[in-house]
Amino acid sequence: MRKKIKRKVIKLNDIIEEEIKQSSLRQGFSKSLIKYSKTLINKETNQHKDFTNVPFITIDGEDSKDFDDAVWAEMKDNKTKVMIAIADVSYYVQQDDPLDIEAKKRGNSFYFPDRVIPMFPFEISNDLCSLVPNKKRKCIIVEVNFINKKIKDFKIHRGIIKSFGRLTYEEVEKIYNKKETRNKYFKLICDLFGTYDLLKKMSEERGKIIFNSNEFKINFKSSEDFEFLKTKRLESYSLIEEFMVLANSIIGNFLKRNKVRSLFRNHEKPPNEKISNLKKIVDDNNIKYSSNFQNQSDFNTFIKKIEKNQELSFLNEVLLRSQSKAYYNEKNKGHFGLSIDDYVHFTSPIRRYSDLVVHRNLISAYFKNKLKTYIDVSDHLNLQEKKADMMERKIMERACSLYLKKIKKFDFLGFIDGVESFGIFIKAIDYPFSGLARYRRNDYEFDRSRNPKYKIGQLVRFRIKKNNIYNGKILLDRVRIMNESF
Structure with a gap:
């Protein structure tokens, strides 16, 4: 044996x-x-x-x-x-x-x-x-x-x-x-x-x-005691x-x-493809709006429109995802989110190398220091920032997966975060995790013109089917739109 x-x-x-x-x-x-x-x-x-x-x-x-x-x-x-x-x-x-x-x-x-x-x-x-x-x-x-x-x-x-x-x-x-x-x-x-x-x-x-x-955020007390x-x-x-x-x-x-010459912190306006996706989600939820999401005022007007409606809170995540990724570059493109034409990272030189580069450029120019100070490290710094973001996300996913194993909670509340041909992605409201619920045979009409059952933003109840603490991936089932029952 x-x-x-x-x-x-x-x-x-x-x-x-x-x-x-x-x-x-x-x-x-x-x-x-x-x-x-x-x-x-x-x-x-x-x-x-x-x-x-x-x-x-x-x-x-x-x-x-x-x-x-x-x-x-x-x-x-x-x-x-x-x-x-x-x-x-x-x-x-x-x-x-x-x-x-x-x-x-x-x-x-x-x-x-x-x-x-x-x-x-x-x-x-x-x-x-x-x-x-x-x-x-x-x-x-x-x-x-x-x-x-x-x-x-x-x-x-x-x-x-x-x-x-x-x-x-x-x-x-x-x-x-x-x-x-x-x-x-x-x-x-x-x-x-x-x-x-x-x-x-x-x-x-x-x-x-x-x-x-x-x-x-993770409230860390010990490796076995966190929330x-x-x-x-x-x-x-x-x-x-x-x-x-x-x-x-x-x-x-x-x-x-x-x-x-220096490293500017750029945040460009959202690309047309992301704006189109945003508009479609808003339309699918029958929300009336007059903005085209072409400038900062359009976004702020829409945010104020939805902020008091708890059922529309999922749109805050959708709005954030519609934005371009901020990045470093020698060419100045402005910062769309802050609505600032010329923006750098200057205030954290202990923990960001970009800020140290900016300090040297500033000292050279403002105090007439003749030393050559500019170096082009933008691509490397963008990659390192991306690495930090990915690690933070992976650790959060796996930590939450580990936490869910311990609390043995069965029913969860969330909203549909993505609709694909193979299933729906659901984001939990009270915990930092998302999961995939694969379609059952009668769940979904693949012809979208027939009014599919699921759409982004719907409030749902669900249960966890499989929880893999080794990669943080979670499979869901027993999905019910909020006016339905288990």
């Missing part, structure tokens, strides 16, 4: 390890590179002004370790001054030095539920360049002055700051909403939110598309996002006006 082979019990860290291995990610750093990183700590400067009297704060996630950016704002009468300080990684990491060569190969940091594979050694990413509290750190500072809620001018500084506090999004939200006037950060936080209101209005006026989406949470969109998160967009757009515009 043959012995039954016992398969290894799969845990979340096993899934992550496997995906890292399959993607051939570079892990760890050589001893020589770590040693080299430590030699930079005493590097002196006469290029940076003293801004340590400005009470900058960092606002990040609870688990963050590498702090790229710090912010400060002050509002007086009709004037507003904003300072956005970004870690001056380029001061320590010179083009083609050992750190630069390794960072270029990685392209960006990779984030996982239980670990980070950083672009730089921790001596750089979590210490020397990280804007931790009460430590002097070298930065590039974007100073923006507003009068009567309009940008008057801006300046760029290479400066030294000392963060006055490391705050989380939740802490900032609580201090502001509960009006904790005795908190030492209260006045600054009020000025930051006042500036945020100004920036948000500017974004709306220029036509930024305000997408609504349901995203999940999925719907991300809550805090105003404090949007605040930092608007400040970073302001800095990125100002730098992008400066580089474009001065004809500086």
Whole structure:
């Protein structure tokens, strides 16, 4: 009698390890590179002004370790001054030095539920360049002055700051909403939110598309103890996002006006094929609309039309999928989603190599540094970004598959996400997974003119037929449109 082979019990860290291995990610750093990183700590400067009297704060996630950016704002009468300080990684990491060569190969940091594979050694990413509290750190500072809620001018500084506090999004939200006037950060936080209101209005006026989406994150406690949470969109998160967009757009515009070769972050308008698919889905659901989805205003008008109707929430996913993929390129094509003509990634040089390239281009042009700084790495960086996105998706799929095995839930609610000749794809509403339900013999009329039974957007109940934790693929059955019963 043959012995039954016992398969290894799969845990979340096993899934992550496997995906890292399959993607051939570079892990760890050589001893020589770590040693080299430590030699930079005493590097002196006469290029940076003293801004340590400005009470900058960092606002990040609870688990963050590498702090790229710090912010400060002050509002007086009709004037507003904003300072956005970004870690001056380029001061320590010179083009083609050992750190630069390794960072270029990685392209960006990779984030996982239980670990980070950083672009730089921790001596750089979590210490020397990280804007931790009460430590002097070298930065590039974007100073923006507003009068009567309009940008008057801006300046760029290479400066030294000392963060006055490391705050989380939740802490900032609580201090502001509960009006904790005795908190030492209260006045600054009020000025930051006042500036945020100004920036948000500017974004709306220029036509930024305000997408609504349901995203999940893994709440990781251990490899055997984790759960999925719907991300809550805090105003404090949007605040930092608007400040970073302001800095990125100002730098992008400066580089474009001065004809500086650099890496632009492009997001082109949706191609005609995607627009046609979007219109068909809207028509199939008998939704009346007047827009042609040709500009940002068309998208925003439609988003407002559907946002209060829970049955149409599936269209938020459809709208997101209709968009073009953002990418890096030397040629500037503008950013459709943000409705900005000249846009770069500047605010995260610790974790994105593209931002480090932009820093060097900016320093060369703004401070009249004659060094040759432009290198064309756009194709490589686009591939690395795609790799990170694919890994995140695969890990989420397999982690959810593993989670579903444990909770032993039978009935699920979802909406039809795709209709094909062989079956329908269904996206769950309360969990981050999709699955395929193959047609039974009488389920589908292949002649679409005969009004097929299933269409994208229909709310359905379903059960899981087969759940493969080794590839994250899930087969579904017992599909019923919501007005039917099991």
